Amino acid sequence: MGFLSDIITGPYAGIIAIAIGMLIAIFAGFSISRKANISTAAIMALSFIAGIYFYIKNYLAEGAVSEVLVSMGSPETILSVVILFAGLNILLFKSLEEISQKGFVRKLMLLAFSIICLLLLIISNNIIMFTVSIIVTALSIFNLLASSVKESTPAREYAGKLGMRLAVPAALILFGFSLLAGTGRLGDISSYAGTKDTGDSLFIISVLVFGAAAYFYFFLYPFQGTLLKLSRRADNGSAVILWFLYIPSGIVLLMKLDAFFSNYYGRESIYGFLALAVLAFLNLFGAGLGSIRAVNLKRILTMFIIFQLGTILLVRAAGFTGRVSAYPSGIFDLSEIIITLMVFLPLSVYSVIMDKNGSGGNIAEARGLLRIYPFAGICFLIISLWWFAANIYLFFFKGPLPGALLFQQGIEAAILYIGFTAALILIAVNIARISIILFGKPIGGKLVKTAGIPIVLYIYISIFALIAVALTVLTIIGKTGTHQGSIELWDNTFYIFGNGN
């Protein structure tokens, strides 16, 4: 019993729950029966829910845990729960599209395996475990994508190209750690936060290599081509893997590597500021301008996600103004994952709706779609506006450089604020353009095809719209909010990064 209780109370409990789900799914692996597919999807969903339960229960019962290989504090618990939630949503999207298809169970098993790898990456603290976890996460997500895209389609070619590019950050991380060995110490990841090696040239080069690896992992500008082309060509079930599993895995990687980067936040460095600000604005304006003429919703959503990732760089640029510590970047990254899921999960449903109504994801051909389905239109507007408002709230009011002291914080802060405002205006123009097209009069008075919207999707978008409204109201009345390193919920402050001192 001791062994069993150790398993269900340790940091691996959630992973074991999913592994049990996978074990059961093996028995239906080669089945072509729809009933077997449905029951396997249900088992997988239950194992994900059990994982969420175990993570929350164990954290509440035991608090932070630190072992030889892993460490599990509040950021890791929140990240694990968020990733499992993303996994549940991907499972729903895949089930909606492919539940009757051959090989569905195998794709579910690959999904579960990818999530296990990502959960291991989140809790990893040992350098060996971290390196292996990130490479295996990239490998498993590539395998999941490669098996999800349909054969003999252009998406297949781009899935291979994405995989080839994924090998670059993996090689860079290996090279970075090889340089780190030269500093004479190869300790746990967390031991590098606040290290005294920051002046060591080998340490500085390895940090630069890690930065390049993280940047490359995200496929940010100017490396965005493959990500845009794959998401444009992939079916909805594959695009959600890119958006809600691959991108969050990159944010997790960045948060882990922050142990190295954080040594330089809070220092005033004009070179660091300029380098990061240029990259941030390249992504913000590149995505904002690039999506103005795009008509495919999947391509537009990918550009919007790149915009969201640009804000992560912007916070890091603010770090080099000498006024930001490591904590705000952590809470900001966590908020970014949650915003990405909160906004783009329901927005990706509109791509499914467009496919079902015969426009193939092309907004120009779906002109008037939301006029025909007004409830879906209202939800679309609420979620889009919430995204806009969340960005303003996080960056201007609770972000790295609180807005009350807007122009008193030097020229660097003014550059960041003005640039971000201009980029936000571009995004607002984009949202307005999409809304005008989708709410406009259909060409010739009717759509190509009106197939209706499945009730599941109505419920899905309604839940997200309700959460968005509730969060907005609670924030306005002061019951929820984020601070530098902590979140506030019903007058309780939860310190996620640091102890509040």
Place this chain on the structure above:
Amino acid sequence: MSIEMVFYMSMTLFFISLLGLLTTSHFIPVFISLQLMTAAAVINFLNFSLRILPHEPSVKMLLILGLLTFYLLEFSIVFHIYPYREKREKEQFYSGFRLISFDKSNWWGEDTI
């Protein structure tokens, strides 16, 4: 050979691989560049594990496990390409591999399939 010389050699390999990655547009040179980068990492690991951290098993473990998983990733990519039967399909995949592409469809508006 001194520790510095070996380190300079590995850094040279790394920069050559980086140059290869950023300038080539074909699958094979990308693959070779990745191998060069991995070789640079292996040289560094061995160099530092012999002279700076001689009693640290974690360096060797990191080298072995890191390389194993990295090659697993590369093999899975090769297996993904292998079922491309037609020569035209293979050529289409091999070419157009530029990491930074200034093709209009990557930056502005819509791209055509």
